[in-house]
Amino acid sequence: MTVDYLFEILSGLFEGLIGTNSLLLLSMLIPCLAVFGFITVYGLVVIYAELKVSSFIQDKVGPMGQGPGLHAGKWGLLQPIADALKLLSKEDIIPSSADRPLFIFAPFMIFIGAFISFIAIPFGESIIIADFNIGIFYILGVGSIAVLSLILAGWASNNKWSLYGGMRSAAQIVSYEIPAGLSLIIVIMLSESLNMQDIIKYQSGGVFNWIIFDNPFVPVAFVIYFISALAETNRTPFDLPESESELVAGFATEYSGMRYAFFFLSEYANMFVVSAVAVVGFLGGWQSPLVGFLDSAAWGVFWMISKTAALIFVMLWLRWTLPRLRVDQLMSVCWKVFLPISLVNIFGVAIWTVIFN
Amino acid sequence: MGVVHGQEMVLNIGPQHPATHGVLRLQVKTDGEVISEITPYLGYLHRCFEKHCENVTYEQVIPFTDRCDYLASMSMNFGYVVAMERLMDIKVDDRVEFIRIIMAELQRIGSHLLAVGVFGLDLGAFTPFLHMLRDRERILDLFEMTCGARLLYNYMWVGGLSHDLPTGFIESTLEFLDYFEPKVDEFENLLGNNKIFVERSADIGVMPAEVAINYGVTGPNLRASGVNWDLRKDDPYSAYSRLDFEVPVGNGIKGTVGDSWDRFYVRIQEIRQSVKIIRQAIDLLPKEGDVHKAMPKKIRPPKGSIYSRTESPRGDLGYYIESDGTSIPYRLKMRSPAFTALGVLNEIASGWLMSDVLAILGSLDIVLGEIDR
Numbered sequence: 210m211t212v213d214y215l216f217e218i219l220s221g222l223f224e225g226l227i228g229t230n231s232l233l234l235l236s237m238l239i240p241c242l243a244v245f246g247f248i249t250v251y252g253l254v255v256i257y258a259e260l261k262v263s264s265f266i267q268d269k270v271g272p273m274g275q276g277p278g279l280h281a282g283k284w285g286l287l288q289p290i291a292d293a294l295k296l297l298s299k300e301d302i303i304p305s306s307a308d309r310p311l312f313i314f315a316p317f318m319i320f321i322g323a324f325i326s327f328i329a330i331p332f333g334e335s336i337i338i339a340d341f342n343i344g345i346f347y348i349l350g351v352g353s354i355a356v357l358s359l360i361l362a363g364w365a366s367n368n369k370w371s372l373y374g375g376m377r378s379a380a381q382i383v384s385y386e387i388p389a390g391l392s393l394i395i396v397i398m399l400s401e402s403l404n405m406q407d408i409i410k411y412q413s414g415g416v417f418n419w420i421i422f423d424n425p426f427v428p429v430a431f432v433i434y435f436i437s438a439l440a441e442t443n444r445t446p447f448d449l450p451e452s453e454s455e456l457v458a459g460f461a462t463e464y465s466g467m468r469y470a471f472f473f474l475s476e477y478a479n480m481f482v483v484s485a486v487a488v489v490g491f492l493g494g495w496q497s498p499l500v501g502f503l504d505s506a507a508w509g510v511f512w513m514i515s516k517t518a519a520l521i522f523v524m525l526w527l528r529w530t531l532p533r534l535r536v537d538q539l540m541s542v543c544w545k546v547f548l549p550i551s552l553v554n555i556f557g558v559a560i561w562t563v564i565f566n
Numbered sequence: 567m568g569v570v571h572g573q574e575m576v577l578n579i580g581p582q583h584p585a586t587h588g589v590l591r592l593q594v595k596t597d598g599e600v601i602s603e604i605t606p607y608l609g610y611l612h613r614c615f616e617k618h619c620e621n622v623t624y625e626q627v628i629p630f631t632d633r634c635d636y637l638a639s640m641s642m643n644f645g646y647v648v649a650m651e652r653l654m655d656i657k658v659d660d661r662v663e664f665i666r667i668i669m670a671e672l673q674r675i676g677s678h679l680l681a682v683g684v685f686g687l688d689l690g691a692f693t694p695f696l697h698m699l700r701d702r703e704r705i706l707d708l709f710e711m712t713c714g715a716r717l718l719y720n721y722m723w724v725g726g727l728s729h730d731l732p733t734g735f736i737e738s739t740l741e742f743l744d745y746f747e748p749k750v751d752e753f754e755n756l757l758g759n760n761k762i763f764v765e766r767s768a769d770i771g772v773m774p775a776e777v778a779i780n781y782g783v784t785g786p787n788l789r790a791s792g793v794n795w796d797l798r799k800d801d802p803y804s805a806y807s808r809l810d811f812e813v814p815v816g817n818g819i820k821g822t823v824g825d826s827w828d829r830f831y832v833r834i835q836e837i838r839q840s841v842k843i844i845r846q847a848i849d850l851l852p853k854e855g856d857v858h859k860a861m862p863k864k865i866r867p868p869k870g871s872i873y874s875r876t877e878s879p880r881g882d883l884g885y886y887i888e889s890d891g892t893s894i895p896y897r898l899k900m901r902s903p904a905f906t907a908l909g910v911l912n913e914i915a916s917g918w919l920m921s922d923v924l925a926i927l928g929s930l931d932i933v934l935g936e937i938d939r
Binding site for chain 1: 686689922
């Protein structure tokens with residue numbers, strides 16, 4: 210694991226200079242900073258992507274500019290940085306009737322949920338911060354922290370719109386975790402492991418060994434997982450908790466400046482996490498699609514990120530194409546369609562495995 | 567199965583809210599997501615236009631009509647000048663009539679594009695809205711070409727027009743129509759056949775014909791309920807009786823007659839009919855003519871009153887004008903179609919969920935400028 214590996218290197222470097230406990234702390238802190246840096250950079254990239262993808266879909270140019278100064282840089286590349294600076298410099302407003310401690314805590318909590326999911330995502334054979342033996346279970350678990358934070362934000366704002374947003378997100382995320390989890394059970398059944406690396410290694414040997422091509426039931430599970438993931442990350446067509454035309458901004462109505470940015474960033478970070486889980490579970494993780502083609506550790510990072518980026522692109526694409534479902538339709542899709550199909554899927558995969566393997 | 571009743575919560579939607587189409591305040595009683603009662607509160611955009619009109623000359627009323635329904639200013643002008651011409655018994659040239667019809671129908675397309683786009687936006691579909699704004703922009707360009715203004719035109723005057731058509735207008739309009747016609751199919755497909763859009767609008771907010779008539783709802787909202795009532799056909803004014811077009815009515819293709827989807831569908835069909843009308847009007851348009859010929863030197867209608875109505879994009883637009891023989895109206899009253907459309911909201915939308923109420927409001931296509939006046 211990375212922490213142990215770093216600890217060894219650091220002990221070699223600072224032998225006798227720093228105590229063992231401090232070294233251990235340091236070797237934990239470095240990956241944390243790396244994850245934080247990754248999320249920040251990824252956030253900027255994905256905000257730019259969102260602006261540009263929406264522009265292409267909506268027949269407009271999006272952020273554009275010609276060079277330095279007050280322009281948004283070449284092709285508007287500086288736009289996300291300008292956005293981030295704007296959010297940073299905005300007035301931080303806390304409503305007088307809000308529950309102050311909870312109001313302040315909620316954005317951090319959602320960010321923690323997104324942040325700690327990242328440590329179990331493998332970017333290569335040895336590039337993983339914490340290689341848990343229950344990695345996929347861990348990500349599903351800590352992913353649920355988001356729902357607590359959204360309820361907290363909705364309640365603490367002391368605003369009726371926020372309350373609506375919070376309640377909707379609670380119902381939505383809790384419900385959609387079930388089909389998402391049931392779809393991942395198929396992955397676990399096939400790979401016989403909860404460990405992210407083991408799941409990826411099970412899929413080695415080219416594109417046709419990926420779990421999604423394992424048997425006819427798995428693509429269905431993949432689609433269900435992906436749609437549930439959209440719902441869990443509150444993306445269109447499931448963006449009911451923050452539906453801007455109904456609930457103003459839902460749970461984020463009273464938030465401004467950096468606190469709002471944390472919700473924003475966490476949404477994008479969660480998109481990465483759920484897409485990465487889909488890539489690990491169904492699309493071969495960091496493995497190259499062809500045996501021996503660009504198949505080294507560094508290329509592993511490339512494959513992992515580009516597969517994830519492809520799924521994130523689909524999410525952006527859907528967001529700018531589809532209208533929004535209604536709250537009861539959302540629930541009936543989950544409980545009346547996805548849940549039965551997922552259960553049938555599990556049986557199907559089990560029987561298929563018994564018969565054909 | 568029993569129904570669980572929770573505590574009712576009173577919620578104010580607006581006056582600042584993304585989906586109230588201006589500054590409307592809806593006070594709703596909610597039981598969870600279900601809305602049991604809706605009370606609209608008006609007046610946030612009240613600018614005393616009708617009272618103002620009693621203090622300005624008849625010519626000066628026209629800019630006020632612009633500012634009432636600011637999304638269909640041409641149609642507002644049109645209604646007023648038709649009323650005045652009836653009151654003063656003025657006959658205008660064919661050229662003026664057909665230019666007015668071209669403008670009014672272009673305006674209808676623009677207004678319906680925005681109505682349909684905003685309805686989509688209320689359901690969370692952002693992209694169709696921008697596509698429709700893109701095409702509405704070209705209509706505004708045509709208006710700008712004609713009279714220099716993009717939103718508030720003051721174009722139609724009593725007995726004539728402020729400007730004749732500029733050179734190249736007809737060519738640009740035809741070019742726009744050729745570009746635009748395939749786009750209408752695209753819009754209809756993009757929204758009308760989208761599964762989520764259908765789920766969100768079909769069978770939602772059903773307004774039976776009887777309810778619509780009782781509440782005095784007119785225009786596309788009434789036609790969506792299956793009532794074939796269009797003043798351009800049923801009480802023709804200007805030169806509409808010489809044009810060939812159909813009146814689309816809602817027939818419940820995706821759900822019940824008079825649901826939100828039908829209101830969307832009728833507007834899309836009306837856009838097609840308007841394109842057809844503009845093409846005919848361009849063919850019938852006399853090449854020469856003075857658009858100022860019939861304009862009276864001084865507008866001083868005889869003593870008397872008139873109620874005249876025209877079909878604006880939102881429905882029956884009525885003007886009641888009481889003249890005391892001077893150059894200033896004694897009383898001017900508008901019958902605004904969006905006002906009556908808002909009146910029916912509680913009837914058709916209470917009992918639905920929060921999201922539906924705002925979608926139904928969007929499907930009624932209200933403009934607060936015209937409601938508050």
